[in-house]
Each structure stands twice: as C-alpha cells, then as structure tokens.
Amino acid sequence: MRAWHFTEMPYPHYPQDEPATRINLPNKFFDPKIGAELYNRYLDEHMVADELGLDIMLNEHHQTPSCIDTCAPLTAAILARQTRNARICILGNPIGHRNDPIRVAEEMAMIDCISRGRLDCGFVRGVPYEVYAANTNPTYTGEKLWDGIDLVTQAWRAVDAPVNYEGRFWHRRSINVWPRPLQTPHPQIWVTGSSDLETPRRCAERGYVFANFLLPHDKVKPLFDTYRKHFVEHGLPGGGGCAYMPLVHVADSDSEADKGAEELRWYLTAPRAEPHFRNPPGYMPVIANVKAMRATQNPNDRAARTASLDWLREQGILISGTPDNVVKQIKRFYDLVGGFDHLLMMDHAGFMGHERTVKAMTLFAREVYPQIKDLPRTRPLKVARAAAE
Amino acid sequence: MASEALVTIGGAEIEVTRCGNGRPLLLLPGEDMLEAESAFVAGLAKKFEVILASPPGFGRSSRPDWLTQPADQAYLLLSLLKKLGLARVPAIGCSLGGWIAAEMAVMDDDGFSRLVLIDPYGVKLGGPTERDFADIYQLGPAKSAALKFREPEKMKRDLSKLGDDELTRIARNLESFARFGWEPYLHNPKLKHLLYRVAAPTLILWGEQDGIAGVDYARGFAKLIPDARVATIAGASHYPHIEQPDAALRHITDFLGDAP
Numbered sequence: 001m002r003a004w005h006f007t008e009m010p011y012p013h014y015p016q017d018e019p020a021t022r023i024n025l026p027n028k029f030f031d032p033k034i035g036a037e038l039y040n041r042y043l044d045e046h047m048v049a050d051e052l053g054l055d056i057m058l059n060e061h062h063q064t065p066s067c068i069d070t071c072a073p074l075t076a077a078i079l080a081r082q083t084r085n086a087r088i089c090i091l092g093n094p095i096g097h098r099n100d101p102i103r104v105a106e107e108m109a110m111i112d113c114i115s116r117g118r119l120d121c122g123f124v125r126g127v128p129y130e131v132y133a134a135n136t137n138p139t140y141t142g143e144k145l146w147d148g149i150d151l152v153t154q155a156w157r158a159v160d161a162p163v164n165y166e167g168r169f170w171h172r173r174s175i176n177v178w179p180r181p182l183q184t185p186h187p188q189i190w191v192t193g194s195s196d197l198e199t200p201r202r203c204a205e206r207g208y209v210f211a212n213f214l215l216p217h218d219k220v221k222p223l224f225d226t227y228r229k230h231f232v233e234h235g236l237p238g239g240g241g242c243a244y245m246p247l248v249h250v251a252d253s254d255s256e257a258d259k260g261a262e263e264l265r266w267y268l269t270a271p272r273a274e275p276h277f278r279n280p281p282g283y284m285p286v287i288a289n290v291k292a293m294r295a296t297q298n299p300n301d302r303a304a305r306t307a308s309l310d311w312l313r314e315q316g317i318l319i320s321g322t323p324d325n326v327v328k329q330i331k332r333f334y335d336l337v338g339g340f341d342h343l344l345m346m347d348h349a350g351f352m353g354h355e356r357t358v359k360a361m362t363l364f365a366r367e368v369y370p371q372i373k374d375l376p377r378t379r380p381l382k383v384a385r386a387a388a389e
Numbered sequence: 390m391a392s393e394a395l396v397t398i399g400g401a402e403i404e405v406t407r408c409g410n411g412r413p414l415l416l417l418p419g420e421d422m423l424e425a426e427s428a429f430v431a432g433l434a435k436k437f438e439v440i441l442a443s444p445p446g447f448g449r450s451s452r453p454d455w456l457t458q459p460a461d462q463a464y465l466l467l468s469l470l471k472k473l474g475l476a477r478v479p480a481i482g483c484s485l486g487g488w489i490a491a492e493m494a495v496m497d498d499d500g501f502s503r504l505v506l507i508d509p510y511g512v513k514l515g516g517p518t519e520r521d522f523a524d525i526y527q528l529g530p531a532k533s534a535a536l537k538f539r540e541p542e543k544m545k546r547d548l549s550k551l552g553d554d555e556l557t558r559i560a561r562n563l564e565s566f567a568r569f570g571w572e573p574y575l576h577n578p579k580l581k582h583l584l585y586r587v588a589a590p591t592l593i594l595w596g597e598q599d600g601i602a603g604v605d606y607a608r609g610f611a612k613l614i615p616d617a618r619v620a621t622i623a624g625a626s627h628y629p630h631i632e633q634p635d636a637a638l639r640h641i642t643d644f645l646g647d648a649p
Contacts, residue, residue, distance in 0.1 A: 277529075280526065
C-alpha cells in the first residue's frame with residue numbers, strides 16, 4: 001500500500017455564503033497576496049510529505065476557489081526539482097480539455113526526466129463543470145479522454161521514427177517527442193472513474209491504475225471487483241492497481257481528530273455548483289439522464305453534504321481518529337472493497353492551517369503508514385487466478 | 390391521419406411523419422421537438438401535406454458519430470428530399486430546424502420554392518465579446534425556459550407522467566442539441582458568408598419577445614439573404630408558431646400563397 005498526500009490547494013477566503021462557487025464566482029474575491037502565501041505554503045507541505053516518506057498527488061480544476069492548482073504540470077515541475085524521493089502523481093491531466101495531447105506528452109516527459117523517473121501520469125475526463133471552463137463539447141468528453149491517452153502513449157512509444165496520427169479529434173504529422181520519459185516506455189498511467197464499469201475494465205486491460213474518490217465502500221467494491229476480474233482475464237504489462245481517496249485526518253485523540261475532520265468536511269459542503277453545471281447535456285449517457293429525470297435529487301450527493309462524521313466514517317468517505325483507530329478504518333475499508341493499492345489522502349481542505357495539516361501528516365507517516373504499508377497489493381496475476389478458481 | 394416512417398439515408402435513419410393533404414411542404418422542427426402534436430401543424434395540414442422530418446439525432450432519427458454540425462444534418466436531409474421525390478417544395482424550419490434549413494438552401498440553391506425560418510440560429514453577427522444568443526448552458530434549464538417561452542409554466546411537462554421512451558427521446562434531443570450547438574455556439578462561422586446563395590424568397594418569422602435572440606438579430610440575418618423579409622409575432626418568444634399558432638399560420642399562408 002502506498003500513501004499519497006493530497007490537497008486541492010483551495011483558496012477558501014471568499015464569502016462562504018455564496019450560493020455557487022464553481023465557474024462563475026468573480027475572481028475579485030481572489031486576493032493575490034493571500035494566494036501567493038497559500039501557493040508557497042501548499043508547496044512547503046508537499047515537501048514535508050516528501051521528507052515524511054509519503055508520495056504526492058496533484059490535480060487541477062479551473063474557475064473555482066476550491067482548487068487554485070489550475071496547472072498540475074507546473075506544480076509537478078516545481079516538485080520534481082524540490083523533492084527527492086516522493087513519487088509525484090498528476091491525477092490527472094484533463095487531456096480532452098487541454099486539447100493538445102502532444103504538448104502534454106512533452107510536459108510529462110520533461111517532469112519525468114527532471115524528477116529522475118518519479119512521475120505517475122494520470123489522465124482524467126474532468127468533472128462535469130470543467131466543460132464550462134474549458135468550453136469542451138460535453139458530448140465528446142469520454143471519447144476524447146481515451147483518444148488522447150492513445151495519442152500520448154503512441155507518441156511516447158514512437159522512439160525509432162516519427163509517426164503521424166490522424167484520429168477523430170487530433171491530427172499531427174511527424175510526432176517525435178523530445179525528450180522522452182525517463183521511465184520506459186512511459187510512466188505508470190492512472191485513470192479515474194466513478195460509476196461506469198467500462199473504465200476499470202479498460203484500465204485493467206492496459207495495466208493502468210484505476211482510481212476513484214470519496215465514494216461509499218459499496219459503490220467502490222463493484223468498480224474494484226471489475227478491475228480485478230479483468231486483471232485476471234487479461235494480465236498486466238506491469239504495474240496497475242486500484243486507488244481510493246477518502247478524507248484522512250490523524251490526531252492524538254479522537255476529539256482532536258473530529259475537529260480536523262470537520263475542517264476537511266469543508267470540501268464536501270463549500271464548493272458548490274449550480275445543478276445544471278453538474279450535468280451538462282451529453283456528459284452522462286442518455287440512460288443515466290433518464291434515471292436522473294425520474295429522481296428529484298442525487299441521494300448520495302445530499303447524504304455526503306449533510307451527514308454526520310460517523311456516517312462518513314461508516315461509508316469510508318472519511319477516515320479519521322487516533323493512529324490505531326485510523327489503521328483499523330483503513331483495514332476495514334480494504335476488506336470491504338476487496339483490497340486496494342493506493343491510499344490517496346485528502347488530508348488538507350478548506351481553512352485547515354499549516355500546523356494541523358503537518359501534524360496530521362506526521363502522525364500518519366510515523367504511526368499509521370508502517371502498519372498498512374505491507375497490505376498486499378492488487379494480487380499478482382498467478383495468485384489472483386488461483387483465488388478466482 | 391399521420392403516417393410515420395423511418396427512411397434510411399447515408400447510414401442514418403430519419404424519422405418522417407406525414408400529415409394533411411395538399412401541396413407537399415417540408416417542416417424541420419426545433420430542438421425541443423414541440424411541433425408534432427401542435428395546433429401549428431394541424432393548421433398547416435389543412436392546406437399542405439406536411440412532411441415533418443426529425444433531424445438526425447432528434448426524435449427517432451439516428452445520429453451516426455460523424456455528424457458534428459448542422460451542415461452534416463443538412464446533407465442527409467437534402468438526400469431525404471430527393472429520395473421522397475420532393476423538388477422545389479416550400480420549407481419551414483424552426484429554431485435549430487431553421488438553421489438546418491438555411492444550410493440546405495445554401496447547399497442546393499434550387500432546392501426550395503420558398504423558405505420560412507422561424508427564430509433560426511445559425512449565424513453570428515456580433516463581435517467576439519457579444520452574445521448573439523443567450524447562453525442556455527450557462528443559464529440552465531429554468532432560466533432558459535423563461536427566455537424561450539412567454540409562459541414557461543404552461544410549457545412545463547410533468548416528467549413523472551412520461552414513459553421511458555419519451556424520456557429517452559427528451560434526453561437524447563438535449564444531448565444532440567449540445568453536439569451540434571455547443572461550440573461554435575449555435576452558429577456556423579461560414580454560413581453568413583454563404584447565405585447569398587439562398588435563391589428562394591425567404592420569410593423570417595420572429596417572436597417579439599424571444600429572449601434567446603432579439604428582433605435585431607432577425608433583421609441582420611435577413612440582410613444576408615438576397616430576397617428575405619422579417620415579420621414579427623406579438624405575444625410570443627422563441628417558438629412563436631407554438632405560442633401564437635394562428636398568427637404564425639396567417640403569415641406563412643400569406644407568404645406561401647400559391648407558390649408551388
């Protein structure tokens with residue numbers, strides 16, 4: 001089990017009573033002087049993670065104060081130089097929105113070289129509201145993700161001679177990416193998914209890591225089961241595995257842990273999007289939209305926003321407490337979903353201060369991590385097949 | 390009695406509904422597909438044989454992946470007319486259907502005897518920072534409905550009373566409209582340079598209270614077509630033929646007169 005420090009790098013200093021914060025909150029609410037301090041602080045905390053032996057996960061969002069890391073490759077490039085040991089996972093590159101996969105292939109290769117092979121390279125379709133910031137046609141987002149991955153991986157593999165690519169969305173002549181990544185043929189690829197079983201299937205077939213975020217354990221299990229099933233059927237060209245992200249907070253006492261957990265819960269309640277931004281036409285398949293028209297609200301969405309910390313812990317969306325208590329919760333979740341390989345920890349959110357953040361990370365690294373590190377990874381093919389039979 | 394059929398054109402299935410007696414007339418519905426059961430079509434059917442063709446991606450018409458813009462739909466619909474043996478017929482296009490009809494009239498400058506465009510999209514007249522059309526995707530369904538309809542409450546459908554087939558069509562219509570209209574937003578940048586090719590006398594009907602685009606847009610659109618005029622309909626927004634069918638029918642029957 002590998003553990004990854006993650007923060008969305010929020011800018012929480014805007015009026016918290018704003019009804020909608022994603023996409024249209026005017027950027028006059030961003031004070032660049034505060035922003036400068038926050039960026040540097042978040043980078044410092046990533047370096048703390050490195051010193052503590054944790055890995056680092058980065059992501060990006062646009063037009064939202066919930067995440068001012070608008071360019072994960074920039075952050076990764078800084079950390080490639082400033083950290084020494086941590087793996088750096090960009091989860092991920094919204095390749096359909098970026099609209100220039102070859103540029104992404106070049107950026108990732110540079111970061112992989114500068115970090116001396118410590119990059120994990122994720123690709124994401126992007127959450128629904130991202131189509132408004134990028135102005136990407138929502139009816140193409142799924143296909144663009146996979147076409148983009150194909151183009152990037154072909155570019156990385158084309159080491160002997162330039163290749164051309166004339167696909168559905170992109171046309172490039174003489175693709176010849178300089179530099180190429182240090183990891184050969186390319187860094188471990190990660191892809192995220194939240195309900196469609198097609199995504200873990202494709203990930204398993206290609207040896208990519210499949211990741212999902214903040215889902216209740218009973219929603220996670222079928223996704224990871226699908227991954228494992230196809231892992232058995234197809235085998236892996238190395239690597240791969242399943243990753244899950246809960247909110248994570250470790251403290252000396254359960255009551256202190258609850259205080260931290262409350263601060264993390266900001267992420268579930270504060271970043272708000274108007275309903276239509278959460279479901280642009282064509283982003284979800286027609287059949288899912290028919291279901292949505294029948295339902296008056298998304299029960300999970302509402303549950304997560306209003307739930308007690310106990311409920312969130314029961315679901316596995318939140319893992320918090322004293323070190324031993326946190327170990328128990330991780331192992332319980334591990335058993336409930338049939339095992340996983342990467343614990344992506346949203347261990348900072350909202351207004352949580354530097355001291356609390358670092359203290360929790362330190363407690364995790366020193367007292368929790370050693371107890372979970374050796375949990376078996378997504379089982380090697382032979383073992384998995386034997387278990388399946 | 391209406392007759393319905395699926396006609397295969399270029400790998401796509403196109404839903405065609407015919408009703409009424411008289412000279413044939415092509416009707417291309419709007420993206421919300423409100424026409425089929427409307428008083429407007431019932432009125433038209435008294436004088437014309439109305440051939441209501443659902444554009445690819447709408448109603449029961451299929452949407453092969455290669456279709457990405459209304460011009461692609463236009464090619465298939467021109468082939469449909471040929472297959473049905475319809476030449477130089479009058480055509481009415483509503484909203485997105487108006488945009489498609491304009492694309493067709495540009496491609497085949499002898500295709501229509503007369504052309505009626507009801508609150509069509511299709512061209513961008515303003516500059517980069519000016520919105521020619523209200524941004525329905527920013528505004529969301531409720532605010533958009535208030536711009537599209539004078540009385541949005543009246544147009545609201547109780548989704549809980551609709552079956553899966555109907556809900557599926559509604560969801561797919563919305564998806565297809567985004568496929569064709571998301572970007573460039575509700576226009577083809579080339580169309581305004583090609584509208585000089587429209588040979589048919591053209592009537593642009595416009596709802597006076599259309600909140601998606603105003604009457605100035607209609608006038609600008611008309612200027613791009615050699616023989617076009619604008620008529621406005623009071624008490625109506627983006628779908629004047631739905632909200633004021635009698636007024637729309639009067640304008641249209643006057644305009645089409647005895648033209649073939």
